[in-house]
Amino acid sequence: MGKITEAAVSAELKKHISDNIVDRSVAVEPDQPLRDLGFDSVAIIDLILFIERKFGAAIDDKDLVPENLYSINTLAKCAMKYID
């Protein structure tokens, strides 16, 4: 298997959000604030747990900060630190 890139993580997150979290009428952009998509605490945690399941990357508590949980791209960048 090739090396996982930040862009691939971002694309997987976007697909997960489109398929499972937001209504299909909602357009999802990787730089858009998750809050603008209507994300609440349950949806944020769902995303963190998706990264754990999909990439085996358990993000450390110290990195679960608003700057990293801001958008798909910021979360993907943060997740990369934990992906081998």
Next chain:
Amino acid sequence: MRAANKQEKIYLTGADCFILALELHNKHAGITGNTCRYVLETEGRLDARQIEDLINSQPALQELSSFTLGRSMIFGLPYWKQGTPKRIPVEEWNSDAFIPDVILERNLSLEGAQLFTFDVLHRSEDRSALIFSWNHLILDSQGAALLLSRILVGEKTGPLTTEEKKDKWTVGGMIKGYKVTRFVKRSARKPLTGDYSNTGSKYVQQQIGCVSFDESETKAIDENVLNSGSKFGPSAYLLTCCAQEMMHFMQQKQMAVSNFWVPVPSNRRKKGAKGPLLGNHLTFLFYRLAGSKLASAQESVADINDQMMRQMRKKMPDYYEALLKIVKRVPLVLYYSRIKKPQGKSISSFLFTLADDHPAALEQIMGINVENAWSFPPNIYPPGITFAFMRFKGMLRVMILSYHEVLSTDEMELFKNGLRQRLLG
């Protein structure tokens, strides 16, 4: 909008059946049903007759007005059946009261003629308020906001109902139900606080308190949310402040404080979804707040974050939803006794909800500016204390619902001020 056929039965969701079981709790306490309210305060005078004509011309409202509750022959499963649409009157009142008692005490029971009502209050200085009241069984708060956006400003919304798959009893579903039941039992183990009644009266009288924050105050609260470590959103901080205020209130009254147990609803609609409107689409997360951890907001928030993460990791919200679908076949009285089990008399230590933001589409009604909006959930008694949070134009609103048997008028004022100061830090 998908319309139900005349003869079509629309079976209640699992969450609806939970709400239905709570009707029994309310009846035992002598309170007026599972009533929710949405209050829209306007800068100008609303014309009640124009509103009446407008809302009654809307197919969505006509359809909802025709629903009555039925029960199937087998298992007695509750369902909505469609009859003849009723004209919904809009009553007019001259009053400066926030919600006059006549509206607050109106019984929107399932046996009554109407499951929702509209009232227009004419206040001094040419201001008005539109109050939409409804039985929680027919709409949840998001469904109500969607309905109001549709019937008042013609906002395009999604379907009235969804074609739900038939819920079947499966081994997988039973295992999920067993796991979540075991979890709830452990989470709600004694000792818990939850009985604040002063009088033990059979008739209880509602009271509400509203706390509003302006832009800069809301910004300060948002900073407190971050400083407290409430990293997944504001709910952990807001819940902590409510529990701290409850503890303070109990200490003032020299009541014993142990642990708080609070079920928090979570909306199951997808984010940005404009439907379905009918019914309740909820599951719950359950928090046990140890009195010993409430001295520090940071410690309490960390504990709530941890409980939230653990429940999500174990898929408890999904399992609870599965459980609600299974137990809807259980006779209502038995179902109700299960709900009450954790605490005996009271169903929780208090109730807490963080509602969606007020929809931008509803910032005007018939060309008149809406200057404030409030969404009130029902207040289950006992415990008889509910905290609800929402945002109007980005500014935080807090609604405290109680009963005179639980908080006196003076105590409600102290409670409002105390919570305001606590949230502002």
